[in-house]
Amino acid sequence: MNYLPERQRLSSQTVLVISNDAEDRAHYSELFATQGLSTVERGGLAAAKDVIASNGADLVVIDEPSYCGATLDFFRQTQAKGGAPVILVSSAAKVTDQILALELGADDLMSKPLDLRLLMARTRALLRRRGSIRPGCDSQQIVGAWSLDSVRRELTSPQGRRVALTASEVRLFDLFSRNQGAVITIEQIARCLGLRQDQCNVAVRTAMSRFGRKLRNEAGETPVRNIRGAGYIYDDMADSRASPVQ
Template identity: 35%
Template sequence: MSATADILIVDDDASLRAALGDYLSGAGYAVRTADGGAAMDARLAEALPDLVVLDVMMPGEDGLSICRRLQGRAPVLMLSAMGETTDRIVGLEVGAADYLPKPFEPRELLARIRAVLRRPVLGEETAVRALAFEGWRLEVEARRLTDPAGASVELTGGEFALLLTFVRSAGRILSRDQILENTHGPLAENFDRAVDLAVSRLRRKLERPGQAALIETVRGAGYRFRAAVRR
């Protein structure tokens, strides 16, 4: 990703928008701003950005709802004054690429932006279109999962990233740190509870009568996807 990447800042705080816009412009990025969901939609109609920096707490449509709408269109780095673990989990579960609590140092924001922009674009990182395991089918580009009966299973952005990480590492033990790095980048903060809750939710969606658990817990080490995967 070049230094001329287009960043869209969506925040209802005019002073923060201006400050971040000046700082990121000074770092070499093309910056556009919006004060909420409606203004953001107008900017998206002009051109899709390479990254959206999105505030959670806004009047009208909040950042979590906006993040859900942006899935598959642009990566999202969420900003929020809410720093509790559960709030961060929700942000990542709705598809955010990263989550940064306020207040933050501008240099940390810049580092996280650069990390997100360095990640491969889905479809560029692999030519594999679908992965199959024990009757399940995961369509990578379409971001669609179907169970052995052919029924579609809805996944959040975070659940899709987590499942894709497991499927691509089938048979290997993944530590919580490795899971965080693969799903949210090397700057993701290590909070074990977030990983455990995310794995628990994904397990429930993968449960089927008569089928052994696809994700096993390896005590003291992490998790392992036990099914064989066909490409």
């Protein structure tokens, strides 16, 4: 790894680095130190759970050769409850595995060889997002008649039904909330999900299909509508046609 120039300290935030390779862990720690971040190193996912359980990390970086079952189980057990954001680094992975990792809780995906400036840009973005959510602050976002509690990662439907979201679906909801009434392109969604350009078509369709099913109302309609050849748009009329709670 080539290191970036030292910059102003971000804060006392801590990055948990998980890798079976001690040399890789050391490289990450040195890199984050130049950026004013402290690190905690763990040699595997099982060993990292103590740090996760004690809320001892503001960001998690997992360096795995491929997305094995243990990695996905890690997301199921720790990230679905709204834990620290996760960047998953891998040298090889199928598109379907990447989609599953995003749906289970990964916040960003990166491939080796790493672009260190991009890694730090994504690190700072995730830490800013985490730092902006504090106890007692307004964590609610609204799209149409749906509202999101970003701390709990929980949507509330117009009829009061609650729906749990993955980290990537929270980002999708945020994207639509900031662009209400506008068509969101495939490229915008791909960037939101951390997907490469050559992966975007199948991956975006799969992610949007599952996201749309979670927003489906009692009439069987979803407010997320595909505009062929353009992208996706949020359709407020679908919410208005939903039956009220009895």
